[in-house]
Amino acid sequence: MMEKTQNGVLIIGGGIAGIQASLDLAEQGLKVYLVEKSPSIGGVMAQLDKTFPTLDCSACILTPKMVEVKLSENIELLTYSEVEEVSGKAGDFKVKILKKPRYVNEEVCTGCDICSQRCPIEAPNEFDLGLQPRKAIYLPFPQAVPNTYTIDKNYCIECGLCKGVCRVGAIDYDQQPTILEIEVGSIIIATGFEIFDANLKEEYGYHLDNVITGLELERLINASGPTGGHVIRLSDGNLPKRVAFLQCVGSRDEKVGNLYCSRVCCMYAIKQAVLIKEHEEDTDITIYNMDIRAFGKGFEEFYQRAMSEEFGTKFVRGRVGELFEIPETGNIRIRAENTDTGEFTEEEFDLVVLSVGLIPCKDAKALQELLGIQQDEDGFFTGENPELLSTKSSVEGIFIAGVVEGPKDIPDSVAQAGGAAIKASVVAVKGGET
Numbered sequence: 001m002m003e004k005t006q007n008g009v010l011i012i013g014g015g016i017a018g019i020q021a022s023l024d025l026a027e028q029g030l031k032v033y034l035v036e037k038s039p040s041i042g043g044v045m046a047q048l049d050k051t052f053p054t055l056d057c058s059a060c061i062l063t064p065k066m067v068e069v070k071l072s073e074n075i076e077l078l079t080y081s082e083v084e085e086v087s088g089k090a091g092d093f094k095v096k097i098l099k100k101p102r103y104v105n106e107e108v109c110t111g112c113d114i115c116s117q118r119c120p121i122e123a124p125n126e127f128d129l130g131l132q133p134r135k136a137i138y139l140p141f142p143q144a145v146p147n148t149y150t151i152d153k154n155y156c157i158e159c160g161l162c163k164g165v166c167r168v169g170a171i172d173y174d175q176q177p178t179i180l181e182i183e184v185g186s187i188i189i190a191t192g193f194e195i196f197d198a199n200l201k202e203e204y205g206y207h208l209d210n211v212i213t214g215l216e217l218e219r220l221i222n223a224s225g226p227t228g229g230h231v232i233r234l235s236d237g238n239l240p241k242r243v244a245f246l247q248c249v250g251s252r253d254e255k256v257g258n259l260y261c262s263r264v265c266c267m268y269a270i271k272q273a274v275l276i277k278e279h280e281e282d283t284d285i286t287i288y289n290m291d292i293r294a295f296g297k298g299f300e301e302f303y304q305r306a307m308s309e310e311f312g313t314k315f316v317r318g319r320v321g322e323l324f325e326i327p328e329t330g331n332i333r334i335r336a337e338n339t340d341t342g343e344f345t346e347e348e349f350d351l352v353v354l355s356v357g358l359i360p361c362k363d364a365k366a367l368q369e370l371l372g373i374q375q376d377e378d379g380f381f382t383g384e385n386p387e388l389l390s391t392k393s394s395v396e397g398i399f400i401a402g403v404v405e406g407p408k409d410i411p412d413s414v415a416q417a418g419g420a421a422i423k424a425s426v427v428a429v430k431g432g433e434t
């Protein structure tokens with residue numbers, strides 16, 4: 001008979017996968033510690049405008065789940081925190097968590113925003129990918145959970161203005177890091193991904209004003225984004241009338257060492273093409289691609305709809321050879337080979353969007369060293385039998401969910417998180433092997 005530990009579960013990473021796993025475990029009555037390194041949970045889904053193929057509003061799906069996490073009595077939410085040390089074994093892990101100082105008291109801050117309005121210092125806004133500034137004291141985005149401000153000490157000049165206007169006395173410039181020690185039965189890693197650094201494909205001209213990434217487009221097209229939902233050219237603020245998408249930027253590309261398909265870029269580019277057309281009907285859109293991978297439920301139909309008369313998106317098969325800027329207009333000329341017709345083409349566009357792939361999260365190596373789990377040759381975490389059980393890592397009692405395991409979309413991340421939660425609960429409750 002195995003010993004009952006009922007220790008609870010540690011979840012590392014508060015994107016949609018970590019959120020879903022936390023909610024599923026909390027619903028079973030287990031104690032969950034959700035550790036997120038940034039000031040708010042939400043992950044990349046919080047930055048998206050709509051989701052393919054249904055064009056549902058991303059925040060409308062995500063925000064209620066984020067709030068549910070905050071309200072759950074079974075979830076201890078540890079944002080702006082990182083796991084420092086893990087020891088022990090399945091059923092009995094001992095974990096040290098570093099809680100970084102926000103310099104704002106989380107228990108007291110009401111999220112009223114007066115501090116930020118008074119702050120004289122601007123800093124790059126990570127959530128909007130630098131497309132607009134934020135203040136040195138900031139909330140990452142309006143729906144952030146927790147709804148607590150954070151002082152960025154890299155920019156703060158301690159002028160005292162925020163402290164002076166804070167009616168509840170939440171500002172504490174002397175706040176120190178704290179270490180929390182917990183014991184859990186099992187661990188789920190859901191630390192997600194980064195987008196491929198488009199600068200590494202120099203020939204695609206990401207340094208040019210009118211060449212942006214797909215994630216930047218998500219922010220531009222979002223009504224609560226930096227341009228109020230207008231997809232503009234960064235060079236002159238004009239609305240582009242001819243937009244090109246370049247697929248497989250950093251994916252399926254031997255030259256950058258990523259042979260894998262990122263699985264979401266075809267669909268997110270099609271989604272963005274449709275959204276641009278919904279905003280500005282008379283925009284011409286061309287998607288340069290090797291082939292379109294529309295493998296999920298409703299994806300092929302969505303692709304066909306994008307090509308139909310309703311949206312009129314043009315798909316050109318072939319890789320782009322090079323692109324260059326026309327200095328007088330800031331327009332971009334694209335040279336490509338159409339591999340269907342064998343023709344070489346040169347076309348001019350007002351805006352180019354790079355459909356960047358998904359790469360392992362920045363902390364993958366450090367987490368691998370901390371937890372001893374196995375990575376595949378691309379740097380994503382993997383189990384011993386990924387063909388049978390993709391949620392089980394190579395270490396007993398540690399599970400993986402979401403893009404940290406490999407590129408996937410939101411529904412697949414949520415499904416995998418549910419699977420990881422079940423497996424993690426078995427170890428947490430019974431201890432030992434699953």
Ligand SMILES: Cc1cc2nc3c(=O)[nH]c(=O)nc-3n(C[C@H](O)[C@H](O)[C@H](O)COP(=O)(O)OP(=O)(O)OC[C@H]3O[C@@H](n4cnc5c(N)ncnc54)[C@H](O)[C@@H]3O)c2cc1C
Nearest residue numbers: 013015016017037043044051052191192193402403409410
């Ligand atoms: C441009 C673009 C458009 C997309 N559009 C769609 C779409 O329309 N539909 C769709 O289904 N999918 C879409 N996707 C894919 C979608 O974003 C992912 O499937 C989803 O975000 C995966 O969630 P996740 O929780 O695995 O990872 P993430 O969203 O990356 O979340 C991981 C979380 O872990 C945190 N973290 C990282 N390291 C640590 C650490 N060491 N300690 C603690 N916390 C850590 C991060 O801060 C983050 O909050 C799109 C992706 C991109 C790039």
